[in-house]
Structure formats: C-alpha cells, structure tokens
Amino acid sequence: MTQPTLVVSLPPHEASRVSVATIMWSVVIALIPALIAGFLTFGIRSLVVTLVAVAACVVTEHFVARVLLRVETTPVSDGSAVVTGMLLAFNVPAGIPLWQIIVGSVVAIGVAKMAFGGIGNNPFNPALIGRAFMLASFPVDMTTWPTPGAARLFSWSVDAVTGPTPLSLVKEGGADVIASGSLPGYWDLFVGTIGGCIGEASALAVLIGGVFLLARGFIVWQAPIFYLLGLAGVTGVFWLVDPAAYADPLYHLLAGGAMLGAWFMVTDMTTSPMSTKGKVVFAFAGGVLAAVIRLVGGFPEGVSYSILIMNAFVPVIDRHLKPRKFGYGGRS
Template identity: 45%
Template sequence: MKKYIVSPNPHIHAAVSTRSLMLDVIIALIPALLVSVLFYGLSELLILALSVACCVLLEWAITKWMLKRPSTIGDLSAVVTGLLLAMNLPATTPWYVVVVGAVVAIGVAKMSFGGIGQNPFNPAITGRVFLLISFPAQMTDWTVPQGFLSIPSCLSGVDTVSGATLLGKYAEGGVEAIAGTDYLQTLFFNIGGSAGELSAIALLLGFGYLLVRRVIKPWTTLSIFGSVALVSLIFWLIDPTRFTDPLFNLLTGGLILGACFMATDYVTSPMSTAGQVIYGAGIGLIVMMIRYFGSYPEGVSFAILIMNMVVPLLNNAFHQKKYGRN
C-alpha cells in the first residue's frame, strides 16, 4: 500500500527561506551597486568581487574544516556581507585591505560566534571599523579613479583625482568649508566617500524594494532618520554657524546606506517595534554626537556597533503586544 506523510499542522509553508530573503537584499542593493560600478569603473567591480569571494570562501572553509558541519553559504548571507563590506570601502582600497576586512567580518564577527543568527555585531560593519582603525590612510583615501573603465587603482595605484568628503571638509574647516553644497546633487550623486554611498536615490530605491517585499520593516530606518534630523535641528537652531543643518546630515556620509541596509540586519537589531524605534533613535543620536564633537568626521559604523550591544537588553525589555493581556 502506498504510504502517506503524517505530521502535525501546518501542512503548508509561506515558501520564504533565509536564502530568498538574502536574495531580496542582494536585489535591493543592485541600483546602488550599478551606480558605483558605473562611476568608479572596473576597480570597484574588482573590489566587490574580491570581497564577496573572500567572505563566501572563508565561511565555507570555516564550516568545513573548523566547525565541521554542513556549509551555510547556500543561504547567501555571506554574499550580502561581502557586498556590504565592499560598499563601505573607498573605491581605491588595496586588495589586501579588502581581504583583511573579509577575514574580520566573516571569521571574527560572524563565524567565531557560531555563524548566522548568533553574531551580536553586524559582520560587515565590524570589518569596516577594524579596517578604519588599522588602515586609516587607505580607508580615507577618497580619490576618484579616472575614466569609465579606468585601470583598477587597487592594482596600479596611479592617475587618480583626489577628493574629500563633505563631512571631512566640515570636520576640518567647519560650516564655511561646506558652504554652497548643492543638496539636490548630493541626493543623486554624492562624490567622495565609500563606494556604496554614491547615490542616495539608488539606496532608497533598494530600501523601498525591501519594504514592498516585506523583507524588513521601516521602523529602525525611520527612527534613525528622525533622530538625526531632530538632534541636528536642535543644534543647528542653537548655532547655525557652528553646526550643520538636518538636511545636510541626512544626505551625507554613510547614513542612508547604514540606516537602510546595515542597521536593519535581522540578527543584530531588536525584534519588537518599540525596540527598533529606540535602537534607531540611539544610532541617530550617536551619529550626530560623533559628527559634531568626535574626532572622526563620520560615525554611522560606530553608532551601529555601539547600539548592537544594547540589542539583547532591548529584546528583553520590549515584547510584542499580546492578545487579551493588556
């Protein structure tokens, strides 16, 4: 007689998997990736490929030889980490710096804690912050490789146009240094900075895709934007000759990339709506404190890492609203 499956309910599944969610994140990154590759040329493409290859290979090697358990690279989370790490680096980053970043991101921040789902800190950001501290010169070399298909500077290191980020100019020379910034231009094309920060519009397009596909909820991101706007508004109103205005702070640096794609990482962000709002507000506040008073011009990575530490507490303190228990 033919045998049939007997198992408890539910008998159907939403057909969503870790892999499909990560694939959606990759799709959401495509506009920003396209813009950066089109602008920075082949060198950026090589950095992206190197970063992704290192992350995936490393995760595969660690699961196979160190943890001795089935490989998890099929869930595509290592690809996402690789892409985000590369997007958080200057387009001129030398190849060995990329490799070190990947080792820290996957080897230290992710796999040493047990792999996907276990890491307390965002892997890509941990990698970036390690590089920022270890290779300060290479990590703030905001030069623009020349031409569409320029010789990759990570191989040749020649013929580049130097530039400083708007936040860098502000940190150096105060408000006068950034006078006359065209906000409309920064919205579409913000030259100088990490490769992935180039176009706010491209990043927001990807963020919109993630919302439509219900991959993430908007609360963390909106809370970061709201908190940055509010904190900078207060300071700007107090002294506009010393502090930058809210719009400047929303459109510059790695804020949009960080708020849309890094702070919203499932594993390292709170699970409840209230927790996400507080987490986002904390990130925004720390970003503004670093930008206004810190020694680094930009602080999105540090802010996310610091707030990552608070996540377990937020998960403990805030829970979903229960039915019939209020």
C-alpha cells in the same frame, strides 16, 4: 486498496515560500542599484573591490564551516556571506588595496560571524566589524577618497586624494566652508557625484533598494525612518542653534553612510531587536549616536560605530521591549 506511504507530521502543514536564501538574495538584489551608482561614480575599481570582498567572504565562510568546524548549519548558498561582502565593500573607498579588503572580509566572516556560531548568532554586524577593523588597521588607505568622475569609468587607477568627503568638509572646515558655499549641493548628494565609500555615492540608489526590501516585507519602515529621524533631530538642533557652524539636517541625511546604514545595517535582522517597539528605540538611539559622533566626536562619520554600539544593546532591548500581548490590556 493499497495505501501510499504517508508523511505524518504535526501542523501546520503549510509553510511560507520565504526561506533564508529568499531573504538574503533579495538583499543582494536591493544592493545592486547602489553598486551601479558606485560604478558610475568611482569606476570599474568599485566593481572589482566588491567582487573580491564577496569572494573572500564566501570562501572564508565555506572554509570555516566545512573545513574547520565541519558543520552543515551554515549553507553558503543562503547568500548571507554575499550580503556581508557587498556591505563591507560598500563601506570602503574604491581605491582600497585588494589585499586589505580581503583581510577585512576574513575578519568580518571569520571573527564577527563564524566565531559566534555562524548565521543568526553574531551579536555585531559582520560587515561593520570588518570595516572597523580595516579603519583601525589601514587608516590611511581607508580615508583616501577617489575623486568622483565618470571619465575614468574603465580605468584601473583612481585619482586618489586624501579627503575630503562631504562630511569631512564640514567637520574640518566648519563655519568657513559652510559660509563659502563650496559644499556639494543636495542634488549631487542625492543622485551621487560625490566622494566617499563605494556604497555612499548615491542616496537615491540606496533608497531604491530599501524601498524594494520594504515592499517585499523583509524590513519594517520604522527601522530606517527612526534612525534618520534621530540623526536629523540632533543635527537639526545644532543647526538651529548655530546655522553658520553646522550643516543642516538634510545635508547630514544625504551625505556619508547615513542612508546605507539606515536601510541596510540598522535593518539587519540578526543584529537588531525582535519587536517593532525595540527596533524603534534601537534605530532612534543609533541615529542620535551617529549625529553625536559626527558633530562632536573624533571622526567625520559615525554611522558604523553608532550601529555597532547599538548592536551591543540588543539583548537588553529584547528583554524589556516586548510586543504587546493579546489579552493583557494596552492599545493596539
């Protein structure tokens, strides 16, 4: 009897069905609710900005990988450039000029990701680097917030006003604004009828995506929860000390990019620590930093910088906070 040609390989002979593409496209799916919320709040322009950012990221990655480096290690089909594009777009106002988001995308992928060797090798979150670059380069357009409203759903032009976002209200207004009771309510913050970046419109929409990733097992609950805990802890202390001058922690959790950052950027696989212990420290310290920047720093919003700063600590955290090894004592 003839023997078929046999494949000989080392064990294991089974592999999980989860690939890099599975993970990345799941993140894309998880970002859809926030995209819909952005569209409902800021109109068609938010969709266009997102599409342009995604296209610019994908084209940049393809160009660098195939034309400049001629490597096969970063297949664009894995979806990671799409995730970066979406996250970058979610971190800018809907009224941003399209050429600016293209520049941001090129920096995010070209500088923050591909220059370090492509997927898996970037020390900093590419979308946040892109955003930081844009904030430094185009400070006016990056802080010109469209007024939310469903009426202009399909209108190209946005009624852009300079400020305020819920966070800049409390930052600049301080005690007067808080006392006046003119801040947006928790419900508005939660479901999303507030000014800000495209992806910050609705905490609820972000949460839906986050819970989806949690259920798929692609993120651990500790990362977002400890980030939010750190943020709520520090803002809570300030609020307890002087409730007249500081917004309460719930406001801080729901306003701005806290939810988006906690669920989609603190949880970024490549730029966060490997052990769960490490993820806890990374996330909690990030949350504390975000609160400090918001309360005493120069910006009304501190989420992106808090995460970028913590990204730099990942190698140190990985070296010192290791998983508990079997057979060396210690509790489970």
